[in-house]
Amino acid sequence: MRLVGGRFTYDLAILAELAAFKPIPYRIRLDGGEATEIAATLIAVGNGTTYGGGMRICAGAEMDDGLFDVTVVGECTRTELLKVFPKVYKGTHLGHPAVTTHRVSSIELAASGITAYADGEPLGALPLTATCVPGAVRVLTGR
Template sequence: MTSEITLFVNPTAGRGRGAHAAQPAASALRDAGFSVRTVLGEDADDALRRAREAVAAGTGALIAVGGDGLMSLALQAVAGTATPLGVVAVGTGNDFARALGLPIRDPAAAGRLAARALKDGGHRDIDLGRVGERWFGSVLASGFDSRVNDRGNRMRFVGGRFKYDLAILAELAAFRPIPYRIRLDGGEAVEIEATLIAVGNGTTYGGGMRICADAEMDDGLFDVTVVGECTRTTLLKVFPRVYRGTHLSHPAVTVHRVSSIELAAAGVTAYADGEPLGALPLTATCVPGAVRVLAGHREGPGRTPGEGTATGI
């Protein structure tokens, strides 16, 4: 392994935390004896191009400094390669780092962990989701939650978390169950009415909402959380439970564990790792061991495809 590694930085992440976080992360890596090269990029496309060039040139690791948006870009650069990914999570949501149990908003600690993992061979090979040529690490969202994202992204007059609180209220006012057509692991297509369908490689989205609370990132399976047809009153009761993951026991919620899923619904945009993925229909596939993350490896048994929790729908 080369001692030169690449720091992949989003300077605007977390309202400017990205720029401040790069220095302590780089210092921790240099103190461990690594030569650090920084990649910024003029925009997302340019940043991704530069990151891919670094990977192709044989960098010892790509260390992503930013939020889930930058982690998503980094995954596009390293997935399916031998280049390990380091995570310095300093964004707003940080769901990818949270699912892996990595430091959040502590760039020095994250830098030290990455340096130690590079020296000691401490890593974890994890699965990724794939839709066409696009990879995702955490959750693919569709339905009520993605419509909240759509509406929030259109709101220019407010910012921060308050924008999405307003978007939730607006979507609740217009709430209707969505007719979906789904196919699990290439089986028979099923038509259902659902509030949302979330495809989880990781456990959380939206900065800690445990929508796929039992998902494991190295079992070769997605956890697909289906919130079925329910009234606005039921949704208001169930939705707050997502923060604790206790919604999975509600009779309106079903979880499927599968290696692939086909989703179709009219007028629904999918989001993956918080970024717009495109309109349904789509097919998502879980790719085992698609990326090597600089972290301690967790041992544990895999799970059986089709295994589910809760009943309903």
């Protein structure tokens, strides 16, 4: 959907996805703990707060804390998702009962037929393991 551009592109993509929407069964392991089977609409792993045109999906994330923020959107109806979706631009979706958040140094995700993405680019099919490495990147500022 590159014809429109900007935030509106992401809004259109969400509406298109809702047409064929159904929760996906995932297997998730946080920080090497016990694996859990969950049905989720979305699992976002971030060390920054936003993606996709300013959506604050991991609104509490801090880039320098050495942890990923994991936002899990559990099972919701299409109607409920449409009501909650606008809240992602302010980060207030995190208060919804179907949304849980975690702060972890590592995560393992598995789901059949699902492709993982990083910064909008496909990484490959699940399963995947991601580990946050504190201090791995040095950022220079103009100060």
